[in-house]
Structures are given as structure tokens and as C-alpha cells.
Amino acid sequence: MAGGGYASGKHALAISDRSGMAFPYSEMVREWNGALVHYSEFEAKQPQLDPKPVGSDPQALFNPRPQPASVASLILLENNPFTTIIYSGVVYLNVFSEDHQRKAGDIVRFRGPPEVTTAGPGGDSDDTPNLQQFANIPVFANMDEISPTAGGIINKSTGFTIALGQIDSSGNVTGATTTDALTDPINYFYVTLGSVGSVSDGLPLGTLSGVSGGGANCSAGPVTLEVVNG
Numbered sequence: 104m105a106g107g108g109y110a111s112g113k114h115a116l117a118i119s120d121r122s123g124m125a126f127p128y129s130e131m132v133r134e135w136n137g138a139l140v141h142y143s144e145f146e147a148k149q150p151q152l153d154p155k156p157v158g159s160d161p162q163a164l165f166n167p168r169p170q171p172a173s174v175a176s177l178i179l180l181e182n183n184p185f186t187t188i189i190y191s192g193v194v195y196l197n198v199f200s201e202d203h204q205r206k207a208g209d210i211v212r213f214r215g216p217p218e219v220t221t222a223g224p225g226g227d228s229d230d231t232p233n234l235q236q237f238a239n240i241p242v243f244a245n246m247d248e249i250s251p252t253a254g255g256i257i258n259k260s261t262g263f264t265i266a267l268g269q270i271d272s273s274g275n276v277t278g279a280t281t282t283d284a285l286t287d288p289i290n291y292f293y294v295t296l297g298s299v300g301s302v303s304d305g306l307p308l309g310t311l312s313g314v315s316g317g318g319a320n321c322s323a324g325p326v327t328l329e330v331v332n333g
Contacts, residue, residue: 119144177214177324178203184321185213185257187244187296189312190274194296196257197269200323202288205265207279211294212262215240216320243316256296257317262326263294272312 115128119140126141133139135148180200188195198213205211215238222233239258268279269291281287299310 174329175325177322177328180317180321180323182319183315183317185240185243185317186315187310187312188270188272188293189299189310190270190272192299194299194310194312195270195293196263196296197291197293198265198323199291201290202284203290203292203323204284204288205267205292207265207267209265210262210326211265211292211323212260212326213240213257213317214322214324215258215318237322240317240321244311244314260326263296265292265294267292269293 112128116125117128117131117139118125119131120138121140121144124141130142131139132142132145134145178200180198184199186197186199188197198211217235218238219233220236242257266276266279267289268276270276270293276293278289278291281289
């Protein structure tokens with residue numbers, strides 16, 4: 104290696120790293136993995152070994168407006184949805200509310216149909232709305248009203264703690280659970296009104312068991328109503 108250079112190798116042979124055969128040295132090439140092979144054996148690097156980076160599909164939206172959290176709202180009940188039950192000296196109230204999806208321990212307040220208290224003037228020049236409130240559920244099954252302002256025990260403003268299912272006069276509860284909420288939903292819940300004959304509960308000694316009532320357009324909902332999307 105006089106003068107610090109290399110011989111041209113025009114008469115030299117080289118052994119291919121792929122086939123093990125001897126080829127002219129000058130016809131040898133280097134592959135991407137460092138292997139020395141004859142040009143007739145050369146294989147380019149598989150493109151899949153160097154994939155182009157691909158980012159994930161976009162998922163976030165620009166300037167999103169997330170749906171606000173749902174709030175408890177009124178559920179309209181069918182006509183005469185309440186049935187009184189007396190068991191062991193206590194008056195219970197079964198409530199039919201199809202597929203209500205409530206949980207045991209929820210607080211529910213009952214309300215009568217909405218009624219207009221002050222009518223707006225109407226017309227194109229004045230769009231003042233009507234003022235409305237909920238009427239009391241009419242007393243039935245001899246349940247006395249506590250006072251004219253209270254509207255009776257069933258209209259208690261603080262609501263009732265519910266239990267799931269339907270109770271009977273023997274204290275048996277049915278329909279409190281389901282194995283398939285889609286095909287067999289829970290349609291009843293019940294509340295405790297008070298002891299028979301207890302003046303503080305507004306229930307006279309003559310309260311009747313097994314009587315349905317409440318009228319039309321009653322509802323069950325939270326104690327305090329909130330504005331939805333207001």
C-alpha cells in the first residue's frame with residue numbers, strides 16, 4: 104500500500120456474503136445491511152422496513168360545544184298513577200311510572216297539572232307570557248289535607264324518599280329488580296306517607312287501602328326544578 108492508497112483489485116476476487124461464490128472484486132457492491140454481494144445478487148432494502156411516520160386520525164373538534172350535564176326533570180305520569188296501600192298500620196303509595204329508571208333512595212316530589220295563574224294579554228303588541236304554577240294533586244282515599252297551603256300529604260314540598268317496586272297489603276314487594284331493563288323495565292316505585300290516624304301526617308283513621316287516584320297530568324320529579332338549556 105505504497106503512497107497510502109489502495110490497489111484497484113482488477114484481478115482480485117471477492118466472496119459474496121449471500122451466495123458464497125467468488126466474483127470479480129470490482130463488481131461487488133454493498134447492501135443496506137453491510138453485506139458485500141455481487142451486483143447480480145443485490146437486493147434493495149424492503150420499503151416496509153422504513154415506513155413513513157403516520158399520525159393518528161384527528162378526534163378532537165375545533166371550538167367544541169360539549170353537551171351540558173343532564174338535570175333531573177319532570178316525568179309525566181299516566182292518569183290516576185297513585186294507589187294507596189295500608190300495611191301494618193302504615194300508609195304507602197304505589198306509583199306507576201313506566202321505565203322510570205330511578206334508584207332506591209331518590210327524592211321525588213309529586214306535582215299536579217300545570218295551571219295558568221295570570222294570563223298574558225296576547226296580541227302582536229305584547230308577548231308577555233302566561234304565569235303558571237303546578238296545581239295540587241287532588242286528595243283521594245280519604246287522605247285529609249294537612250292545611251290549605253300544604254295541599255295534602257301527597258303534595259309535600261320536600262318530596263319523598265322512594266323504594267323500588269310495588270308493595271301490597273301484606274308487605275310483599277314485587278317488581279323491584281329486573282334482569283333485562285330493555286325488555287322488562289321497572290315500572291313501579293313506592294313511598295311511605297305515614298301512620299294511619301297520625302294527625303301530623305295528615306292521614307285520618309279512615310284512609311282507604313287499594314284506592315287509585317291522582318287524576319290526569321300529574322308528574323314526578325325533583326324537589327327543585329332547574330332550567331334546562333336556559
